[in-house]
Amino acid sequence: MINYLNLVINEPRWGILVSFYYFLLAISSGTMIVALLPGFLGNPITDKVFKKASYASLIALLIVPLVLIAKLLQPMRFIFLFNPMYFNPLSPLAWGGLLLTAYGAVLVFFMYQRGWIGIKQSQTAMRETVAAGESGIRGITLGLFFLGLAVTLLPPAELIVVHGKAFWRGDLLPVYFFTSILAGAAVLAALLSIYEEEANIRFYTNIMIISITLSVIWIILRSISLTTGGTEEVLALKKWWSNSVFLTGEVLLGLIVPFVLLVRGGTKYVSVRIIIASVLAIVGVFAMRYVVIAIGTTAILP
């Protein structure tokens, strides 16, 4: 039994702003992946859904630099990330800067080609542009999907290289960040419900139900794997399961309540139920990111 009389652990640098940054990446990539999923499953992608997804993705992505500036406090040094002389190929963060720029550029180009942003085109001119770039759009669509996947996997790639933190170690972590798909489905389900568009909302709510189920399975598997680890893993497990944000924000509000609202039968207030479930699921995805950062940075031994 050790009784610490003086124990110094320098404060972690990452906190709520990094959690928010990861959350924005989840919204941006998740909406695009989920919007494109029907196309990959052989179903048509409706333009209304695609437009909403593109705007949601772009808005979330545009907030990212603001969050990073607020965190770094040195906005001018941002450009160092794009200096080839300083580029560290071993750092996921260095690749992340390029990835987010590429994702943003492709997204903006895609929206411009569709006539959703930029100079207002006449219907005829827009049809001509779309027709001229038809093959290109298919390529861009595919590019957007895979770039979105890469953006989804950026946060876990940044975390799993940190071997000194028990909660971030292990092959299971990247799987959990596929909750971006839950966030994306929730954003689209909420937007379609708010705008009262019947564009296959069921498809998005089903994705939410599947994602919630997979999240619960992941939490159980991760808990079991932590119990089989050393002292640091057990400490992480204790901190995780005693964290109020995890229990209330992620599990209760983010997983259980949306699941109940979505699987509950009846035709009354369906839209309201979907909107509430979606908003809560989005809150849960943010809580999940916050918990991963909070537990990862604090569950360390002296």
Add this chain to the structure above:
Amino acid sequence: MARYGMVIDVRKCLGCMSCAVSCKMENSIAFGVFRAWVNVAERGDYPQVRRHFLPRLCNHCQNPPCTWVCPVKATFYNKADGRVVINRDRCIGCGYCIEACPYASRFASPTVHTADKCDFCGHLLAIGEKPACVRNCLGQCRIFGDLDDPNSEPSILLAENPVQVIRPELGTLPKVYYIGADILTQAQGRWE
């Protein structure tokens, strides 16, 4: 070419904290963060109680995880003297290295908003002096020198004594060695 490192003979540590204080004064370190510090713990039950001191600082690892993750190569292993150093003019303050350090030796400077940590008092080394914590150690338990020089004081101590490092299982190859830190050996380089 040198490979600076430190041997800390815990048997001589008084727990006086002069290393922590002198480091703060020498390098103008803000309140609440530390480049050098001493962890203190008691183990056992009365009357078999023993107090343990563990002076801490950056381990200047030969295989430093903090340098792998830096997106702009602002922190690097200086091959000329074996120190892990930070280029503060280039550091963007992302904190990735702070999270990657398994020893919590790094912190975000509250004044300049970049990563900060022990650099073995590089400005003193440049004029041929030893780091402030070494110079001011009351029990002379911190021994600093070139580990590549077989006649240096730390090299002799390493050759003559069993030593421990903190968390060897991570493969970071720390260059701060401990003599007599038996509290570490019981749990593979950790206080548990």
